[in-house]
Amino acid sequence: MTPxxxxxxxxxxxIAGRKKxxxxxxxxxxxxxxxxxxxxxxxxVVKGQAVxxxxxxxxxxxxxxxxxxxxxxxxxxxxxxxxxxxxxxxxQIDFVIRSLDSRCAESAYAAAAENREIYVLRRQEREExxxxxxxx
Numbered sequence: 001m002t003p004x005x006x007x008x009x010x011x012x013x014x015i016a017g018r019k020k021x022x023x024x025x026x027x028x029x030x031x032x033x034x035x036x037x038x039x040x041x042x043x044x045v046v047k048g049q050a051v052x053x054x055x056x057x058x059x060x061x062x063x064x065x066x067x068x069x070x071x072x073x074x075x076x077x078x079x080x081x082x083x084x085x086x087x088x089x090x091x092q093i094d095f096v097i098r099s100l101d102s103r104c105a106e107s108a109y110a111a112a113a114e115n116r117e118i119y120v121l122r123r124q125e126r127e128e129x130x131x132x133x134x135x136x
Contacts, residue, residue, distance in 0.1 A: 003057035007085040011042060011053055014094050023047075023101045038069055040080070046100040049108070050078040053093060058084045061122045070116070079112040082119045089115060 001009075008029070015027050026045040032038065042053040052073050054062055062070060062082060070080050079096060083089035092111050099108040 004055055007055040010090055018097045046097055049100050052078050052080045054082045056084040061119055079108055081112050081115050
């Protein structure tokens with residue numbers, strides 16, 4: 001199994017665990033294979049609220065194309081989360097699902113924004129590192 005595959009399995013366990021406790025969740029894991037428009041790894045609907053999750057191998061960040069999709073979804077009101085399998089990020093995914101189940105959407109949106117900010121900072125750090133490398 002790939003490193004990203006292990007992260008996907010961890011997210012699937014969270015979703016299955018919440019379903020087991022009666023949380024109404026629709027989960028779709030698109031397999032695009034270069035066809036159609038790009039999407040994130042997992043699309044959920046939790047009590048009528050759209051949630052998308054992008055999984056990455058440990059230490060990886062979304063590609064530029066994935067950032068475009070993330071930003072489009074956020075602008076449309078979708079809660080978007082990103083994880084590389086870090087336990088705190090997996091905990092945020094569980095928290096968002098539980099918050100939506102208990103109709104605390106504001107908490108879910110705040111947790112998702114905090115999650116994305118971590119990856120925005122990682123992206124900036126990588127860009128700065130690349131720029132320093134180019135300069136010599």
